[in-house]
Structure formats: structure tokens, C-alpha cells
Amino acid sequence: MLKVNELNVSYGAIHALKGISFDLQEDEIVALIGANGAGKSTTLNTISGIMRPDSGSVVFEEEDISQTSPAQIVGKGIVQVPEGRKIFARMSVLENLEMGAYTLRDKDVIKAHMAEVFEVFPRLEERQKQLGGTLSGGEQQMLAIGRALMASPRLLLLDEPSMGLAPILVEQIFEIIQKINAEGVSILLVEQNAQMALSIADRAYVLETGMVALSGKADALMENPEVQAAYLGG
Amino acid sequence: MIKKLRNLKLTPGLILRLVVGLVVLIYLGWRIYQTAFGEGTYGPDTWMRFLIAGLIVGGMYALIAIGYTLVYGTLFMINFAHGEVMMLGTYAGYFALEAFASLPAPTAADPNLNFLNAQPVIALILTFVAGAGVSALMGYLLEKIAYRPLRGAPRLVPLISAIGTSIFLQNAAQLLFGPQRRQYQNPDFLWRGTGWMIPVGGKDVMLTYTGLFSFVLSILLMVGLFILVRRTKLGKSMRAVAENKQAAALMGIDVDSVISKTFIISGILAGSAGVMWGIHNGLFNHYVGFIPGIKAFTAAVLGGIGNIPGAMLGGMLLGLLESLGPALLGLDFQLKDVIAFTILILVLIFRPSGLLGEALSEEKV
Numbered sequence: 001m002l003k004v005n006e007l008n009v010s011y012g013a014i015h016a017l018k019g020i021s022f023d024l025q026e027d028e029i030v031a032l033i034g035a036n037g038a039g040k041s042t043t044l045n046t047i048s049g050i051m052r053p054d055s056g057s058v059v060f061e062e063e064d065i066s067q068t069s070p071a072q073i074v075g076k077g078i079v080q081v082p083e084g085r086k087i088f089a090r091m092s093v094l095e096n097l098e099m100g101a102y103t104l105r106d107k108d109v110i111k112a113h114m115a116e117v118f119e120v121f122p123r124l125e126e127r128q129k130q131l132g133g134t135l136s137g138g139e140q141q142m143l144a145i146g147r148a149l150m151a152s153p154r155l156l157l158l159d160e161p162s163m164g165l166a167p168i169l170v171e172q173i174f175e176i177i178q179k180i181n182a183e184g185v186s187i188l189l190v191e192q193n194a195q196m197a198l199s200i201a202d203r204a205y206v207l208e209t210g211m212v213a214l215s216g217k218a219d220a221l222m223e224n225p226e227v228q229a230a231y232l233g234g
Numbered sequence: 235m236i237k238k239l240r241n242l243k244l245t246p247g248l249i250l251r252l253v254v255g256l257v258v259l260i261y262l263g264w265r266i267y268q269t270a271f272g273e274g275t276y277g278p279d280t281w282m283r284f285l286i287a288g289l290i291v292g293g294m295y296a297l298i299a300i301g302y303t304l305v306y307g308t309l310f311m312i313n314f315a316h317g318e319v320m321m322l323g324t325y326a327g328y329f330a331l332e333a334f335a336s337l338p339a340p341t342a343a344d345p346n347l348n349f350l351n352a353q354p355v356i357a358l359i360l361t362f363v364a365g366a367g368v369s370a371l372m373g374y375l376l377e378k379i380a381y382r383p384l385r386g387a388p389r390l391v392p393l394i395s396a397i398g399t400s401i402f403l404q405n406a407a408q409l410l411f412g413p414q415r416r417q418y419q420n421p422d423f424l425w426r427g428t429g430w431m432i433p434v435g436g437k438d439v440m441l442t443y444t445g446l447f448s449f450v451l452s453i454l455l456m457v458g459l460f461i462l463v464r465r466t467k468l469g470k471s472m473r474a475v476a477e478n479k480q481a482a483a484l485m486g487i488d489v490d491s492v493i494s495k496t497f498i499i500s501g502i503l504a505g506s507a508g509v510m511w512g513i514h515n516g517l518f519n520h521y522v523g524f525i526p527g528i529k530a531f532t533a534a535v536l537g538g539i540g541n542i543p544g545a546m547l548g549g550m551l552l553g554l555l556e557s558l559g560p561a562l563l564g565l566d567f568q569l570k571d572v573i574a575f576t577i578l579i580l581v582l583i584f585r586p587s588g589l590l591g592e593a594l595s596e597e598k599v
Contacts (some may be wrong), residue, residue: 050483070484071483071486074484082480086478088477090473095473103486147485
């Protein structure tokens, strides 16, 4: 479904991605794990079209999208939930969700998607008139995911969904991610919380300073002594 | 409150603010006391006249101020060329009216009738379309040529570009249209200096037709803008871009196009204000945008820059303070500009976030 080939990306003089390659099959959950600055968010932003690669390609369903605009990429079905949630704090929950459906025109379709999102996150329906900024951290993460689902993505990119959340909320969010995946949405998950990420992923890639250091089945990586020492605290 | 006071440290900045505040308060108290209990120079009719004048000019300030605030909201820069955008609208409206006045539309009853007076409503609508259209186009080009190439640059750079563009446009207008003052040709039913007489305190106060027309139109435009920003998809995407450009782009919003539209809407409001200015005040030249531009910037800061209701409130308030202020303080009327800019300085010292503004978040500073 998604194939990233030899991707090189830099911010000015900083060479952030040094030839990263990986792929993701339909209906999979693939995790990218690694420390701060390993290039995880840069990878997602390049797939979303916010950053342009120096070389290499991003192929989504046989089509190179590395020069496609972010809006068109959303239209093709790749939607990102950004790091730190980045919900629109001074807009209501409802308006945030409407923005998620920005690329859609048909009002009935938007309404149907909103009903689906409210089914996954009943809490958002209760708070639809509240301003995004008044929600708790967990609710904001729900809103960020709900907002992305409004575009009815086929591939959901999640950047650090566990960031800043209490452990119990992290578990809830990860359960929801699995539920979304079961509905037929493929998921590319970026996480520092390697334990949680590996527990729900099918496969994973370990990134180190802009390169893929290790890759394989998630349960195999979980057993890997190097991964255990570096990312699983044991 | 007490705990807050106890934690207060007497920094030099705070002492300065306290001293300035005290001086201003004592001065204000003394002048207002003098006016209230002094000879009583002005009767209620004069106060009414000041009030009306303040509301009329306040509406125009508010329209221009919204442009500053919209652009600041999305790009975090002060568009100092905004007054010139208004100036070009004033010229466009002037030329439209001139053209309509010289277009013959004779009838059997009056063979000398021109289009301007034969179809005054249509002529006025077309005049506003011309003024708002030229200013909208100017706003669009301004962003595209002077600001977009500097998008990633430090914040001072587009500011310098804005000031440069402002000087350029003023001089270009002088070169194109000449330095002489021109006079707006209104249709007969909106003749300057005509209006309703309202009896106040035994005397008549004139509410000019042009003034009432300008005021009503500015209120309508503000209501329209408010609905646009609150209810429409474009308005919501403008707010989303103002809050977070990256998140907006990730939703599929074309950020560049929303920024262009923000400049176009600012231009429409400024151009309309420019035509009103001409219709109400009559005389203008290529400097017409300078003072209203700076006043509207003051109004936007007073209301809280980036905040749309703040710009409306700030504009109205500034118009009123400027009009009533000299009389309240017993000053010469020539000093009304001093009052406006004193307000700007005081706001910047005591409440930089403005009346309705919130403290600037880290991301925006």
C-alpha cells in the first residue's frame, strides 16, 4: 500500500533522514520507534507532503506522492494526527471535526462521518459545543484522532499519540487505535513508548539518527536484546 | 489578590509604569474636573455633535482595523501598507463617480440628467464595487509580491517590506494621479452638508445623510464579516490557519490560498472604508490612507490585535475618544491625533494584549 524508498530529507544544513526505506501492507499496523531526533516525525511529515525530500520517493498505491500537495494527499486517503495533537484550541469540537472533513464537499457524507466519529468517541458528542482548548489532554487526543477520521482515511499516520497522557488513557487510546484498524484503516504509528507500540503493531522499524537500524515482526523485536536494552528499559 | 500583590517585585519597568499611570490619572482627573465644574463651554447639542462624528469615523476605523487584525491573526505581521490599500480604494471610487457623473442619461423631463443621478443606487453600488475591488486586488498582489517571498524570514523583514511598500504606493499614487486634492462627486440625494435636523436641548443638530449612510454601511459590513468568519467554511478555515498552519495543512486546507483570501477580504473592507471616507469627507489626495491607517492600527491594538470583535470595538472606541476627548479634556481640537497616539502608547505600556486580547502565547511571539 505504502512504500518509502531511500528517502533523504534535510532541514537546511541538518540531514534528518539518511536514506530510509520501509513499506506498509493493507490493513497492517506498522510502528516506527526510536529516540528523540531519530527522524520519526520528519518521516511522517514527508509522507503528508509538508516536507519535501531531497531524494527518494514515497509511493502510495503505485503512485509517487513525494511532490503532491498536502491537500491532495489527504484527498488520496492519507491523514496525519500530528504530534502534540495540534487541535484548534479556539474552535469548538464540532468545528474542529468540520475542519477534518475540509476536503469533502457532500454535506450528507460529512454528517455520516461525524456520526461514525461520535460512535467511536461518545465523549466528543457530549462536548461538541465546547472549545477545543477547554478539553482535557485525553479528550484532545480523541479529538485529534476524530478530526483525522472525518476525512475517512485509508492510511492513518499517528505521531506520538501517547505523549503527555496518563497510563490509563494511553491504554484507552491504543485500544481505540486497534479498533480503527479492525475497521479496515491501515496505521503507521510513530512512538517513543516502544512497549505500547510493539504490543499492538504487526511489524516495526527501529530508527536511529535518520536510518533504519532494525526491522521485523513486532513480537520478534520485543524479544530482541538490543531493542530491550535501548527502548524497553530492560 | 493579596498574594499576587505580595509576590509583586518592584522592577524598574513596573515603577516606570506606576509613575506614568499616576501622572496620566492625575492629569485626566484634573482636566475632567475643570470641564465638568468649569464654565461649561459646551451645551448638550455640541456633545451630541461630537458623539455622532465619533461614531461615523469610528465605523471607518473599525473596518480598516479589521484588516490589520485579520492579517496579524494569520501571518503575525503588521501590514503597514494597509492604509495605502484603502487610499487606492478611495481613488477607484472617485473615478467611478466621475465616470457616472459624465455619463449622460437624459430623460424627457430633464435632458441634462447624468447616470449618477438617474440611477443613484446602482451608481453607488458600482462605486463601492470599484473601490472594494481595486483594494481587494491590491491586497492580493501586496501579499503575493511583498510578503509571500519573505514567509520564512525573521519577523522584522516583512515589516520593513510593508513600510517600503507603503511609501512606494503613496508615491506611485502621487505620480499617477497628481498631488492635488480632489473632491468626491456625490449623487444629489447624498449631498454633503445635507441631513436631518435633530433637536437636542433646544438646538438643532444635523445628522448628515453621508454620515448615517457610512455608519449603517460599516455596521452591515462588520455583521457580514462576523457571519463569514463564524459560519462559513472559508471563515472557519481562516481561523484554523490563524491557529496552526501545520495542522490546517494536514487537514487538506490550502494555507497559501486561505492567506490570499484573508488579504482580499481585508482589502474589500478597507476599500469600502476608503469610498465612505471620500463620500463623507469629500476632499482627499494620495495621503488619505496614512492617518486612517495608523489610527486603525491603534484601534486594532486597543481592541487586542488578532481579535476581530476587538478591532470593531477598538475602532468605535477610538473614534469616540478622539471626537469627545478634546472637549472632555478642555483641549484644542487640533490635538485629536495626539489623543489617539497617546492611547496607543498607554495601551502598549499597560495592556499590550489590548481590551479583548488574550496574552500572547509562546508560539506567536
